[in-house]
Amino acid sequence: MADQSYPSDIRSDLPLVQHADLEGKIVLVRVDHNVVSKGKIQDQYRVDQTLSTIYNLVERGGRPILMTHIGRPYDKKTKTIRCEAGDAVDTVVQYLQRKLKIKFAVPDFAPHGTHGIEDIDTSINHLLHDLRSKRIGGVYLPNTRWFAGEEAKGELAERFAVQLAGLADVYVNDAFGSWQPHASTYHITKHLPSYAGLLMQDELAHSRQILAPQRPFVAVVAGSKYDTKIGPLTEIYKKVDSLVLGGVIYNAYLCAKYGVKIKGVDDADVELAKTLVEQDKVEKKLVELPLLVESDTLEGKIEGKFRTISTADFAPGKQYNYILDADPSSFDVPSVSDAFANAKTIFVNAVMGFTPHFSEGTTKLDTTIDKNTSAFKFLGGGDTLYEFKKLLPGLYHAAIDNSKYYLFTGGGTVLKVIEEGDPYGLEPVKALVENAARFGTIKKQESPKVSNGYSNGYHFPSKAFQQVKQASPVTVSA
Numbered sequence: 254m255a256d257q258s259y260p261s262d263i264r265s266d267l268p269l270v271q272h273a274d275l276e277g278k279i280v281l282v283r284v285d286h287n288v289v290s291k292g293k294i295q296d297q298y299r300v301d302q303t304l305s306t307i308y309n310l311v312e313r314g315g316r317p318i319l320m321t322h323i324g325r326p327y328d329k330k331t332k333t334i335r336c337e338a339g340d341a342v343d344t345v346v347q348y349l350q351r352k353l354k355i356k357f358a359v360p361d362f363a364p365h366g367t368h369g370i371e372d373i374d375t376s377i378n379h380l381l382h383d384l385r386s387k388r389i390g391g392v393y394l395p396n397t398r399w400f401a402g403e404e405a406k407g408e409l410a411e412r413f414a415v416q417l418a419g420l421a422d423v424y425v426n427d428a429f430g431s432w433q434p435h436a437s438t439y440h441i442t443k444h445l446p447s448y449a450g451l452l453m454q455d456e457l458a459h460s461r462q463i464l465a466p467q468r469p470f471v472a473v474v475a476g477s478k479y480d481t482k483i484g485p486l487t488e489i490y491k492k493v494d495s496l497v498l499g500g501v502i503y504n505a506y507l508c509a510k511y512g513v514k515i516k517g518v519d520d521a522d523v524e525l526a527k528t529l530v531e532q533d534k535v536e537k538k539l540v541e542l543p544l545l546v547e548s549d550t551l552e553g554k555i556e557g558k559f560r561t562i563s564t565a566d567f568a569p570g571k572q573y574n575y576i577l578d579a580d581p582s583s584f585d586v587p588s589v590s591d592a593f594a595n596a597k598t599i600f601v602n603a604v605m606g607f608t609p610h611f612s613e614g615t616t617k618l619d620t621t622i623d624k625n626t627s628a629f630k631f632l633g634g635g636d637t638l639y640e641f642k643k644l645l646p647g648l649y650h651a652a653i654d655n656s657k658y659y660l661f662t663g664g665g666t667v668l669k670v671i672e673e674g675d676p677y678g679l680e681p682v683k684a685l686v687e688n689a690a691r692f693g694t695i696k697k698q699e700s701p702k703v704s705n706g707y708s709n710g711y712h713f714p715s716k717a718f719q720q721v722k723q724a725s726p727v728t729v730s731a
């Protein structure tokens with residue numbers, strides 16, 4: 254019988270994988286192995302972080318089916334799904350096979366034109382048989398976003414969720430980075446007993462620190478996922494002492510604030526950024542990077558075709574070419590350098606420039622925050638971590654072992670957590686809690702043994718990050 258105790262920093266109504274009966278069961282595990290770009294793994298970190306869960310469930314007799322999304326193959330404008338080799342799971346599967354020395358089979362389902370894969374058909378049955386009889390070590394499903402039901406709503410999503418559930422006995426969510434409530438992260442929990450994986454638990458525990466930060470708290474948000482990041486930003490603004498922006502988000506903000514036009518920035522994005530401009534008129538928390546790199550082309554950083562410009566020269570109606578990076582000297586301007594030097598907590602979900610050629614802004618950002626040795630530094634985001642590792646490999650590896658750093662596997666997820674004010678407000682996590690109530694997987698007498706001094710339920714004790722790092726790790730018992 255598994256040890257049913259709860260780690261002190263985990264809410265006692267969250268169903269945990271270490272409490273599930275897995276012997277002889279097929280376990281469908283949603284991971285966030287969204288680490289592939291153009292068919293190549295960028296950074297294995299997210300995959301490596303899920304190995305404990307995979308090992309744990311196999312060691313306890315579970316037979317794994319893994320699934321992840323890769324990229325954003327659904328085109329919102331044309332409403333089509335591109336199932337292209339560059340977004341396939343095969344590279345991840347090869348990496349896992351090399352790492353674990355077990356064989357994974359990837360079923361092959363044909364997409365229906367540009368609508369993606371409509372059904373998990375019966376061709377998978379022989380693989381399920383091989384999985385149960387241990388002729389293969391695991392099954393890895395195709396990119397979940399190749400399935401028509403994954404990001405759909407209503408009947409289509411439900412149909413895919415039911416088909417996924419039909420493959421397995423138990424569902425485990427270890428995909429902290431995948432906060433969007435899709436069929437494989439959310440709807441599936443209506444149909445199978447569901448549990449949080451070990452990585453999910455670890456990340457939820459660390460997310461609390463962002464919600465009770467030592468102040469001043471500086472957040473840096475940059476990159477390209479404008480549509481999912483601009484929403485949380487207005488709430489995040491309220492919770493930080495200083496906000497630094499970069500990338501596509503900053504370009505939209507600059508257009509909204511100064512009335513300039515920047516090539517490639519949509520009017521709709523500028524409209525959304527106006528809320529932030531209004532907010533900042535009163536509180537003035539936005540620390541602007543004044544020196545930026547303008548480029549005439551997206552083709553690369555070509556001599557004679559890029560230059561440094563200053564926001565001091567901005568005036569309504571002025572037009573600029575692409576703005577593709579923060580000039581490193583922006584970080585030496587006193588308002589910026591002081592904000593970073595005085596911070597006690599820094600959160601970074603930020604690629605400052607258009608990769609791979611415009612990387613000086615990101616390099617300067619990462620070295621600037623490292624200079625503040627007393628601050629707690631949280632970095633999160635697939636591309637954020639990849640760029641950190643690529644540009645500053647020595648610092649990246651040192652950060653993994655430095656108690657002042659924590660690397661989250663999801664950047665957008667942490668933004669969402671800050672927006673919600675509670676990691677248990679994430680839709681896929683809420684779904685796990687509701688699932689436990691529906692399936693009765695947490696027995697009454699097991700739950701409220703809370704060892705952190707609180708009587709029951711969940712609290713945010715404002716203890717230092719250091720203490721959490723030293724706190725007992727999530728315990729796993731067979």
Ligand SMILES: Nc1ncnc2c1ncn2[C@@H]1O[C@H](COP(=O)(O)OP(=O)(O)O)[C@@H](O)[C@H]1O
Pocket residue numbers: 475476477478479499500501504576577578602603604605606607608609633634635636637638664665
């Ligand atoms: N000014 C810019 N214009 C266009 N793309 C940018 C710009 N700055 C950064 N990017 C792009 O943003 C991407 C990373 O953003 P995102 O996916 O939101 O980060 P993360 O995965 O860390 O959350 C990179 O591919 C980078 O090329």
Ligand SMILES: O=C(OP(=O)(O)O)[C@H](O)COP(=O)(O)O
Pocket residue numbers: 285287324325430431432433478481633634635636662663664665666
């Ligand atoms: O890479 C991810 O998020 P991140 O870029 O915020 O870290 C996750 O895999 C989520 O991807 P999505 O934002 O396309 O849902």
